[in-house]
Amino acid sequence: MTDPTATSALKTHNRQRIAAFIYGHDSATKQDLATELGLSLPTVTQNLRALEESGLIVKHELLGSTGGRRAQSYAFDSGSHMAIGASLGRDEVTLCAVDLRGHVTSRSSFRLPYVGGGHEGAGDQRGAGNRDAAYYAEVGHLINAFATSLGTAPDRILGVAFTIQGLVSGDDQRITFGTIMGNTGATLEDFSRSIDYPALLIHDSDASAMAELWFDDGIVDAACLYLERRIGGAVIIDGALHRGGGSGTGPNEGSNSGTIEHMTLVPDGRLCYCGQHGCVDPYCSPEALLREGESLAQCFARIHGEDADHTEDFREWLTYIAQTVNNVRMVFGSDVIIGGEASTFLDDEDLAEIRRLVIARSAFHDDFILRRSLCVADQSIVGAALRFVSPFIDHVCGNQNIRTI
Numbered sequence: 037m038t039d040p041t042a043t044s045a046l047k048t049h050n051r052q053r054i055a056a057f058i059y060g061h062d063s064a065t066k067q068d069l070a071t072e073l074g075l076s077l078p079t080v081t082q083n084l085r086a087l088e089e090s091g092l093i094v095k096h097e098l099l100g101s102t103g104g105r106r107a108q109s110y111a112f113d114s115g116s117h118m119a120i121g122a123s124l125g126r127d128e129v130t131l132c133a134v135d136l137r138g139h140v141t142s143r144s145s146f147r148l149p150y151v152g153g154g155h156e157g158a159g160d161q162r163g164a165g166n167r168d169a170a171y172y173a174e175v176g177h178l179i180n181a182f183a184t185s186l187g188t189a190p191d192r193i194l195g196v197a198f199t200i201q202g203l204v205s206g207d208d209q210r211i212t213f214g215t216i217m218g219n220t221g222a223t224l225e226d227f228s229r230s231i232d233y234p235a236l237l238i239h240d241s242d243a244s245a246m247a248e249l250w251f252d253d254g255i256v257d258a259a260c261l262y263l264e265r266r267i268g269g270a271v272i273i274d275g276a277l278h279r280g281g282g283s284g285t286g287p288n289e290g291s292n293s294g295t296i297e298h299m300t301l302v303p304d305g306r307l308c309y310c311g312q313h314g315c316v317d318p319y320c321s322p323e324a325l326l327r328e329g330e331s332l333a334q335c336f337a338r339i340h341g342e343d344a345d346h347t348e349d350f351r352e353w354l355t356y357i358a359q360t361v362n363n364v365r366m367v368f369g370s371d372v373i374i375g376g377e378a379s380t381f382l383d384d385e386d387l388a389e390i391r392r393l394v395i396a397r398s399a400f401h402d403d404f405i406l407r408r409s410l411c412v413a414d415q416s417i418v419g420a421a422l423r424f425v426s427p428f429i430d431h432v433c434g435n436q437n438i439r440t441i
């Protein structure tokens with residue numbers, strides 16, 4: 037007698053292989069699928085019908101005449117489902133709709149000053165205060181309206197992912213360290229109460245690393261250093277984001293993996309916003325280079341316009357970055373990805389210099405690859421949305437390595 041569980045697993049497997057094949061190619065005919073996947077035409081037909089009903093597959097243009105008959109081809113409809121990435125900045129809310137290939141199909145930015153503080157240390161279990169609640173209600177209204185504007189059926193909006201300039205608890209439910217935005221203690225419930233879709237929180241550096249992983253499936257192990265005004269870091273192990281987690285059971289457990297920015301670089305050195313002295317952040321932040329009133333673009337144009345050795349400040353800054361990368365590599369001997377706004381102004385010579393300085397400082401003088409981050413627009417917002425897209429595609433395509441962007 038046939039095992040019904042095994043039959044069902046085989047059906048799922050066949051459907052996933054068909055979906056994966058079409059996802060990885062521009063289009064495919066029934067005959068292509070039958071030949072390439074070794075399936076019978078009735079099996080292909082039956083699965084295509086189910087995939088069409090779910091909206092994932094659409095009929096493509098008819099191919100040229102073959103012996104008087106035209107072969108119908110099928111394509112993956114990347115816009116059939118959407119995820120929304122959201123960033124709540126100091127002055128504005130930015131929303132991106134991301135399709136099943138990780139492409140932004142719609143973007144909106146709204147002016148809305150941030151007041152979504154947490155309830156740190158107040159012993160307040162009631163949730164956010166009235167002012168915060170009004171802010172989050174407004175954010176929810178903006179997101180719901182944005183989602184409606186996409187014209188995607190509500191049950192095909194996979195979810196809303198908030199990229200957070202702060203650390204998020206291992207269970208994604210709460211901001212455990214939000215000193216930059218003053219929102220420590222804010223919960224997913226605060227963010228999502230007025231939203232009609234599933235929601236999650238993700239640390240912005242982790243979100244950026246998600247995007248690196250999605251768009252470059254050649255990445256296996258890497259440490260990411262994001263040179264934003266507030267430095268960020270993330271760790272990728274075995275092609276997946278490493279969230280950390282020790283043997284402790286506290287509420288903050290597992291939330292601070294890859295926080296390179298708070299490694300001590302200079303004992304008792306410059307004050308960091310975290311309250312400690314000598315962290316990586318105050319030394320490697322591009323703010324260390326800025327002169328009064330300068331934008332980052334103006335600052336780097338000035339630096340690159342000066343003599344070949346650049347300014348002393350810049351040399352010092354590159355050296356601190358190199359020291360940080362060397363320290364990270366002593367724990368985790370992987371390739372290193374450098375990203376963030378400041379990295380977009382570094383030329384190839386600057387990156388080669390950082391690499392040279394790292395190797396010179398290494399006990400082993402070992403070679404390694406220093407990659408430039410993808411630096412796609414709105415990277416952390418896109419990466420946040422991918423937290424919904426990636427598992428969905430894995431579900432549809434069976435976690436097969438088929439990403440072609």
Ligand SMILES: [Zn+2]
Nearest residue numbers: 298308310315
């Ligand atoms: Zn610090």
